[in-house]
Amino acid sequence: MPASAARAKVAAMPAARSRKTQGTQPPSFDFDESSLGALDAGDDAMLDAGRLDGVAYSGIARDTWQLESGATVEACRFDGLDxxxxxxxxxxxxxxxxxxxxVPTVSAARGGWRDVELRDSRFGSVEAYDVAWRGIRFSRCKLGYVNLRGAELLDVAFVDCTIDEIDLLDASARRVAFDGARIGTLNAGGARLTDVDLRGADLSQVVGMEGLRGATISPEQLQLMAAALADLAGIVVE
Incomplete structure (x- = not known):
């Protein structure tokens, strides 16, 4: 090996070690709801008129709320959305x-969410395939089936949430964390994960175990997954 190439190889080694010691990167959030400031108070008539920028709505209850494709809700607060x-x-x-x-039924496919907080809420079926989510926080929420197939997730957190099933089939996820979450079934088939932290989750079942490459799990979770991982690797345990 030429001397110059050897020096370049040695010089690169510390940087590689540094990347390994950084650990799993947590989600990063820039949004602070205090930036919303004093918002105009909204009512049903304003909502029907499409006032979706800089409004605080409270106690909205209706059978259906439909937003047109391309519509944007920006800098708004909703307290009590039934x-x-x-x-x-x-x-x-x-x-x-x-x-x-x-909200028992959420149809949110192919949408884009950025810097959104959802807390103390119940969502049933959430159809959110092919979405782009960035800077999204769910806190103390109850979610049924969450379909995130083909989604692009960046800086997303589920904190103290209960999720019956979350489907990440073919999704791309980076810096996603489940802190204090209880998950019935996680489908990771075909997923591309980077800095996805599952250590804080109580996982009952994982489908598509091979898709967990790039995720971080705890030693206790590893023990629970040992049989499935051995089967995936073709290892016979007797």
Missing amino acids: LGTWALRGAHLVESVFAGAN
Whole structure:
């Protein structure tokens, strides 16, 4: 090996070690809801008129709230959102907060969410395949089936949430954490994971174990997954 090449190889080694010692990177959030400031108080008539920028809504209850594809909810606050169906396919949520929501059916496929907080809420079926989520926080939420197939997730956290099933089939996820979450079934088949932290999750079942490459798990979780991992690797344990 030429001397110059050898020196270049040695020089690169410390940087490689540094990357390894950084550990799993947590989600990063820039949004602070205090930046919403004093918002105009909204009512049902304003919502029907499409006032979706800089408004605080409280106690909204209706069978269906439908947003047109391409519509944007920006810098809004919703306290007490009681819906039968929330249809926002192809819509965008930006720098907004949703608290105390109760929505059995959410249709949010192919939308874009950025810097959104959802807390103390119940969501049933969440169809959110092919979405782009960045800077999203779910706190103390109850979620049923969450379909994130083909989604692009960056800086997403589920804190103290209960999730019946989350489907990450073919999704791309970076800096995603489950802190204090209880998950019935996680489907990771075909997923591309980077800095996805599962250590804080109580996982009952994992489907598509090979898709967990790039995730971080705890030693206790490793013991629970040992049989499935051995089977995936073709190892016979007797």
